[in-house]
Amino acid sequence: xxxxxxxxxxxxxxxxxxxxxxxxxxxxxxxxxxxxxxxxxxxxxxxxxxxxxxxxxxxxxxxxxxxxxxxxxxxxxxxxxxxxxxxxxxxxxxxx
Amino acid sequence: xxxxxxxxxxxxxxxxxxxxxxxxxxxxxxxxxxxxxxxxxxxxxxxxxxxxxxxxxxxxxxxxxxxxxxxxxxxxxxxxxxxxxxxxxxxxxxxxxxxxxxxxxxxxxxxxxxxxxxxxxxxxxxxxxxxxxxxxxxxxxxxxxxxxxxxxxxxxxxxxxxxxxxxxxxxxxxxxxxxxxxxxxxxxxxxxxxxxxxxxxxxxxxxxxxxx
Numbered sequence: 039x040x041x042x043x044x045x046x047x048x049x050x051x052x053x054x055x056x057x058x059x060x061x062x063x064x065x066x067x068x069x070x071x072x073x074x075x076x077x078x079x080x081x082x083x084x085x086x087x088x089x090x091x092x093x094x095x096x097x098x099x100x101x102x103x104x105x106x107x108x109x110x111x112x113x114x115x116x117x118x119x120x121x122x123x124x125x126x127x128x129x130x131x132x133x134x
Numbered sequence: 135x136x137x138x139x140x141x142x143x144x145x146x147x148x149x150x151x152x153x154x155x156x157x158x159x160x161x162x163x164x165x166x167x168x169x170x171x172x173x174x175x176x177x178x179x180x181x182x183x184x185x186x187x188x189x190x191x192x193x194x195x196x197x198x199x200x201x202x203x204x205x206x207x208x209x210x211x212x213x214x215x216x217x218x219x220x221x222x223x224x225x226x227x228x229x230x231x232x233x234x235x236x237x238x239x240x241x242x243x244x245x246x247x248x249x250x251x252x253x254x255x256x257x258x259x260x261x262x263x264x265x266x267x268x269x270x271x272x273x274x275x276x277x278x279x280x281x282x283x284x285x286x287x288x289x290x291x292x293x294x295x296x297x298x299x300x301x302x303x304x305x306x307x308x309x310x311x312x313x314x315x316x317x318x319x320x321x322x323x324x325x326x327x328x329x330x331x332x333x334x335x336x337x338x339x340x341x342x343x344x345x346x
Contacts, residue, residue, distance in 0.1 A: 043336075044175035048182060055186040062191040062199035067314040068135045068292065070198040075310060077301045082140035082236070090233040092189055108189050111232065115185040119223045120178030126166035127174065 048116055055108030058092065059101035135203070135285075135292055135315070136228065137243055139236030143299040150295065151241030154222075157249045161218040173212065180208045181220045183329075185227070192321050200318030203247045203288065206255035206281035207326045210273075211333060214256040221248035242295050246288045255284035273334060274327050281326035282319035289315030 065073060072078040089095065089107045097103035142150075169177070184204030191199035204224070208217035225243050228234040235243045262276035293311035297304035 044179050047179045051179065051182040051186045054183065055189060058186075058189040061189060061201075062193040064191070064193060064197050064199040066135070066191060067194075067198060067200050067289065067311065067318050068137065070196075070314060071307065071310040072141070072302075075302045075306055077141065077296075080140045080301055081138040084139070084233040084237065087233055088231045092232055092234070104189075107232070108186060111189075111227065112182045112186045114231070115224060115227055116178040116182035118178075118227060119181030119220055120175060122219060122223060123165070123169060123174045123177035126162050127169050127171065130167060130169075131171065 048112075051112050051116070052109055055112045056105050058108040059104045135243075135247060135289060136225075136235035137239040137246075137292065137295070139238045141236075141296055141299065141301050142239055142242055146295050146299045147238050147241065150245045154241040154244040154249065157218055158222050158244070161215045161222075164215045165219055168213075169216065173216075176212065177216065177220060180204075180211065181223045184208065184220065184224050187325065188224070188228075194314065194317040194321070198314060200315070200321055202281075202322045202325050203251050203285055205247060205251035205288075206259075206277070206284045206322065207329055209252040209256040209284075210259050210277055210280065210326070210330060214252045217252035217256070218244075218248050221252060242292075246291045246295075250291050251284040251288045254287045255280040258283045270331070270334065273330055277327040277330040278323035282316075282323040285315050285319035285322045286312060 069078065072081070084090070087095075089110065092104055092107045092111075093100065094103040094106040094110070097106065184202075184207070187204055188201045191201045194200050203221075205217050205221050208220045212220075222244050225235060225240065225247060229237055229240050229243070259276045259280035262279055263272045266272040266275055289311040290308065293304075293308040296302050296307050296311075301307070
């Protein structure tokens with residue numbers, strides 16, 4: 039059980055992601071400042087879109103699309119950071 | 135605080151990209167030596183948690199929202215270099231997959247929310263632990279203040295980059311960014327303190343790379 043503590047932690051992270059539809063949709067601090075001070079228009083859209091604005095494409099229910107985007111991102115980041123940490127400690131483990 | 139493309143000029147993009155690339159290189163070297171094997175899953179969990187928590191924008195004054203950065207939590211739990219790596223993973227994924235934060239602005243975003251936020255939080259936390267004692271109370275107060283300060287300082291660096299790029303005059307953008315992020319930082323402080331208490335109660339053995 040103790041060695042699998044991270045499974046419980048990952049489940050908590052996924053639960054947090056499922057709260058995403060409740061998030062405030064007001065502009066964030068930087069966006070607000072850019073709008074107020076008149077430089078928001080300088081912003082350029084990305085040349086491509088995958089899961090733009092945390093809404094999974096092709097799903098009509100917006101809450102569901104947001105949750106799916108959050109779940110996908112949470113799993114991707116767990117895998118990515120785990121993988122990076124595993125790779126960069128590889129040499130240390132081999133010499134130990 | 136994710137800067138989109140278009141807000142920064144070429145010189146600022148190039149400078150911040152170079153500094154962040156160097157920072158990530160240093161982080162890979164140091165974390166590769168110091169991270170314990172049982173801390174490897176913790177790196178994944180923190181990245182996953184910070185990504186999920188960043189989706190939860192909370193309202194602050196006047197039709198504005200904010201979300202946590204998360205660098206303070208990572209820096210306190212695993213040290214500043216591990217936090218730089220975790221924040222870089224989160225910011226790269228947000229930019230590449232979720233179109234949050236520009237591709238060219240990635241260096242600046244990693245610098246502000248990764249390097250500046252992680253190191254400032256880490257040293258403020260150390261300072262408060264030294265003043266208030268390295269106990270649970272010190273951790274709670276230290277976590278709150280360190281997290282608040284990391285958001286505040288990151289917003290100041292963000293404002294400096296915007297001003298240097300000519301997007302907005304320094305005298306305008308600096309107080310505006312610092313003001314709104316002084317409020318957002320309170321949310322960061324509360325959430326960081328709460329999660330620290332939870333982690334300390336459950337898995338205190340996973341904390342810190344130092345003396346590895």
